[in-house]
Amino acid sequence: MVKASIKLGHPTFVFARPLTPQSTINKINLHKEFQSSGVTIIQGELKEHEKIVAILRQVDIVISVLPFPQVLDQIHIIEAIKVASNIKDGELPNKMVEVARTKRRGCGSSEFACKISCKLREYYKEYPQKRFLPSEFGVEEDRLSFLPPFEACLEKKRKIRRAVEASGIPYTYVSANCFGAYFLNYLLRPHEQHEDVTIYGSGEAKAPFTYEEDIANYTIRVANDPRTCNKMVIYKMQKNILSQIELISLWEKKTGKYFKKVHVPEEELVKLTETLPFPDNVRASVLHSVFVKGDLVNYELGENDLEASSLYPDYKYTTVDQLLDVFLVDPPKPALATF
Numbered sequence: 001m002v003k004a005s006i007k008l009g010h011p012t013f014v015f016a017r018p019l020t021p022q023s024t025i026n027k028i029n030l031h032k033e034f035q036s037s038g039v040t041i042i043q044g045e046l047k048e049h050e051k052i053v054a055i056l057r058q059v060d061i062v063i064s065v066l067p068f069p070q071v072l073d074q075i076h077i078i079e080a081i082k083v084a085s086n087i088k089d090g091e092l093p094n095k096m097v098e099v100a101r102t103k104r105r106g107c108g109s110s111e112f113a114c115k116i117s118c119k120l121r122e123y124y125k126e127y128p129q130k131r132f133l134p135s136e137f138g139v140e141e142d143r144l145s146f147l148p149p150f151e152a153c154l155e156k157k158r159k160i161r162r163a164v165e166a167s168g169i170p171y172t173y174v175s176a177n178c179f180g181a182y183f184l185n186y187l188l189r190p191h192e193q194h195e196d197v198t199i200y201g202s203g204e205a206k207a208p209f210t211y212e213e214d215i216a217n218y219t220i221r222v223a224n225d226p227r228t229c230n231k232m233v234i235y236k237m238q239k240n241i242l243s244q245i246e247l248i249s250l251w252e253k254k255t256g257k258y259f260k261k262v263h264v265p266e267e268e269l270v271k272l273t274e275t276l277p278f279p280d281n282v283r284a285s286v287l288h289s290v291f292v293k294g295d296l297v298n299y300e301l302g303e304n305d306l307e308a309s310s311l312y313p314d315y316k317y318t319t320v321d322q323l324l325d326v327f328l329v330d331p332p333k334p335a336l337a338t339f
């Protein structure tokens with residue numbers, strides 16, 4: 001995200017936990033790399049309210065990439081943005097209160113809400129506010145429900161969304177669906193010697209994949225785009241919507257290796273969500289939702305939703321087929337998300 005911001009020419013600040021003698025060499029080198037590319041790095045903790053307010057007074061857009069289990073700590077960022085933007089919780093800017101009063105007469109509540117939303121966008125154009133992109137980047141949790149372990153995690157993201165909306169801070173939510181390299185590593189295990197691949201459910205349900213660099217490149221564009229203010233942006237590129245079977249077949253053709261398919265039936269996966277220890281139970285419920293139920297392609301974009309590749313048709317995103325070519329020669333290091 002930082003590299004994409006710099007590449008697109010934006011003055012970029014990073015607020016990061018302090019380096020300590022225990023910090024990994026990777027983290028130390030990343031700080032050095034950011035600093036040498038002109039990033040302003042301020043080290044601190046999320047509870048240092050005044051420090052964060054002072055930084056936020058210097059920026060227009062705040063993008064949080066806090067992972068689970070820190071999602072709820074974003075409340076400190078919301079409080080700091082409100083102070084830095086002189087926004088009182090839930091109060092419309094004064095000028096908007098006048099508009100609201102004049103517009104209330106003679107229109108129904110939904111029409112009135114639309115008028116307010118349009119007027120707020122005009123207001124923000126005239127009185128630029130700081131925009132906040134909370135740490136989302138996964139499923140669209142306001143339209144889906146999941147098995148309990150994943151549901152409990154996503155409830156935290158929903159809490160932060162409601163807190164942002166209650167604060168009146170302009171926002172953009174990003175649902176990037178499946179991180180491409182992350183899930184290709186998880187499903188295909190290119191770093192291991194193995195004769196079989198696991199398929200969750202039938203393997204026919206489809207899921208949208210977005211290469212991590214494209215998530216960052218789209219997000220910096222989205223964060224700076226007036227069209228996406230107070231909107232949900234979904235990353236769902238047509239060429240990157242594949243089933244596990246399609247993915248494995250592509251990989252077999254590219255590697256010339258054919259794998260034994262080991263299916264985990266839905267009922268077994270549901271049982272694993274109930275019996276595995278945390279956080280493996282969460283991962284099992286993610287797999288159930290994404291690859292067994294196909295939840296990520298089971299809802300239509302609403303009238304208030306935007307799709308990234310339609311917003312930026314000139315941006316050439318990396319297709320899954322191209323990403324598999326990268327995996328053939330230099331597979332990215334596997335990772336495992338925390339919860």
Ligand SMILES: CCOC(=O)[C@H]1C[C@@H]1c1ccc(O)c(OC)c1
Nearest residue numbers: 138139177178186283286287337
């Ligand atoms: C297969 C195991 O899944 C995971 O490890 C977690 C990282 C995956 C994840 C976490 C949160 C999400 O919203 C999401 O959307 C697709 C995906």
